[in-house]
Amino acid sequence: MKDHQMKLALVGIGGYGRNHARTIAGLQQDGLAQCVAYADVRLDANPDVCETLSGLGAASYTDYKEMLERHPEVDIVVVSTPIPLHVPMCTHIMEAGFHVLLEKPPAVTIQDMNAIADVQRRTGKRCQVDFQNTSGRAFRELLRMLDGGAVGRLQRVTGVGLWKRTWAYYQRTPWAGKLIHGGAYVLDGTVNNALSHLLNNCLIAAGSGRIPAAVPVAAQAELYKSIDIESENTVSARVRTEGGVEVLYYTTQNHVANDTPYIVAEGDRGSIRWSYDNKLVIREHDQEPREVAYEAEDLNRNMYLNLFDAVRGEGELYCPLEACHSFVLASNGIFESARGIVRIPDAYVGTRPEGDTEAIELKDAAALITQAAEEGLLYAEAGIPWATATPVFDLTGYTRFELFREGASPS
Known part of the structure; x- marks a missing residue:
């Protein structure tokens, strides 16, 4: 060789x-x-x-x-x-x-x-x-544009992920849908696993690619489950970063299909929408929106090649360990704020056959979640009937996560 x-x-x-x-x-x-x-x-x-x-x-x-x-x-x-x-x-x-x-x-x-x-x-x-998902050309371009002031002063980053999951998904491994497995934290759900890419990219975008600006200082979140699992499968969250940007995160695994997750970064002079399919939609102040579509990429291969370069001293990592500190801090803050997983009443949940298993569907999920995201509201703030309000959790000086600790106090 x-x-x-x-x-x-x-x-x-x-x-x-x-x-x-x-x-x-x-x-x-x-x-x-x-x-x-x-x-x-x-x-x-x-x-x-x-x-x-x-x-x-x-x-x-x-x-x-x-x-x-x-x-x-x-x-x-x-x-x-x-x-x-x-x-x-x-x-x-x-x-x-x-x-x-x-x-x-x-x-x-x-x-x-x-x-x-x-x-x-x-x-x-x-x-x-x-x-x-940090390695695609569209996302790298999004960070370059945000850092260059393409939308003016960045104010809000919103991530939306509407996916479909079946009962078989929760039977794929003993730790699926668990908060704790084998005595260790797992928090397997949309926040920490299935749609964690979305939250991670939201935070990186909130800092325009600069790690210190993306550090969360407060979180407020609502966690829901539609079936008898330990963890969540539907979420709304608001995270405030050190740089003053509001990060909003909306997910469900109870949609009728697997829609393409996306992020919208909004500033005082425009917005840019990035999606998992390697596309950007750029809306600059007083101009018609324009779409930039990049060719499909092998994102896993990109991560390897980027690491090879970094090991040789020829470049910086797309997603170094230090960049993930904000993701873990936000994830912990989300669970601390929620203080528990709320079971959505059966009246709002349905199932339908899907091969040898069943898909779980939250009624009107797309309409309810999309409207909440467009208005910048958590589900309870949007008046969704199955939603429960939660407090803000202060992450200043936060160094230890304890799941739904008794007596936890909001900021």
């Missing part, structure tokens, strides 16, 4: 790890990387992925620590394991001397986020968090 090829190891080959395996195979086929090894506690559960990776010449292991010990030549370790394992694995890997591509979220609690960030700073290892 050529010296310039990055040597990779993958931890976790099931679930989203299958996507990483495909990306790694493509990079090796193009002569850009070499898959040295892979590890999973249940290799037999994904024989096709094992066949692919072994076919690349990679050695297999059931213990990732043994893998690291046997392959010190590895440059980057990709971590695609269940959420509670991200912090201990990433910490061990960086301390063992390897750079990391870490699946999102990097951590669930702000105390764990601070701990893993301390390790990253101490070791000096690169850690790219795989919020791959």
